[in-house]
Amino acid sequence: MRYSFKPDDCMVITIPLGSIRNARDGQLMPETFTCVFKDAYKVFLKGRPKELGAAQISIGIFVICVGTLIALEYGLSHLMYTLPSALFIASGILTFAAGSSPFMPVVKLSFIFNIISLFWAIAALVICTFMNVGASHQNLSDSKNPMFVGLKVLVCILCGFELILALVLIFWESKAVCRPHFNTLPLITIKQDV
Structure with a gap:
């Protein structure tokens, strides 16, 4: 039985x-x-959502600032992989709000936004890496510029950090959201x- x-x-x-x-x-x-x-919400708080949310906001702002510098100097096409990083800022705000109050719809919304941020971080890494493959001759000479390469590497590193933050937050938020009823x-x- x-x-x-x-x-x-x-x-x-x-x-x-x-x-x-x-x-x-x-x-x-x-x-x-x-x-x-x-x-389950107290278990979620062990993951320190306020601190991780603040880190997400900082990364999002920094990626947009660096992307704006790249776009102003080397062409507006580079905004394609930096401007949507505003999603990191939205995820960070929702994560910080979820850590501040035990309102479960905010935790669920933060969970959804962190999943989307995870996929955007992966897409931004891929787009940033292969952006100049089909570039024109003038842009190819810019792609050899050490400043351009350094800024692109910085954007890739920040997107990698966002990927790690999104994974950690998805783990802790799943403990609060995905529970048996x-x-x-x-x-x-x-x-x-x-």
Whole structure:
């Protein structure tokens, strides 16, 4: 026979029983006992969402600033892989807000935006790497410029950091968002004094 319910350790109730030998009538069960409840939002807070959200905002602003420098100096086509990094700023704001208040729709929205940010960070890395493959002759001479190469490497490094931040935040937010809502019972532990 299979069990239809299983304890998931979200709620742990510990009931200390008195000694059977020393118990009088009605003295075996205690008047108080402990109950520990693991809140999924509190587990999410262990991932430090405020700090990671602030880091996402900083990375997004820095990528846009560096991308604007590249676009002003070497052509507007480079805004293609830097300007959509405003998504990092939006993800950072939502992550910071999710860490500030236990409002679950904000946590879910932050989770969705971090998944999108993860895919954009991957796409930005690929686009930034292969941007000058089909460039014109004048742009090819610019692509050999050490300043241009350095700025592109900086954008790639920042997108790599955003990729790592998005992965970490997706991990911690999934602990708050993706949790079982049914078929769970509290784990009850009865301890007996000897």
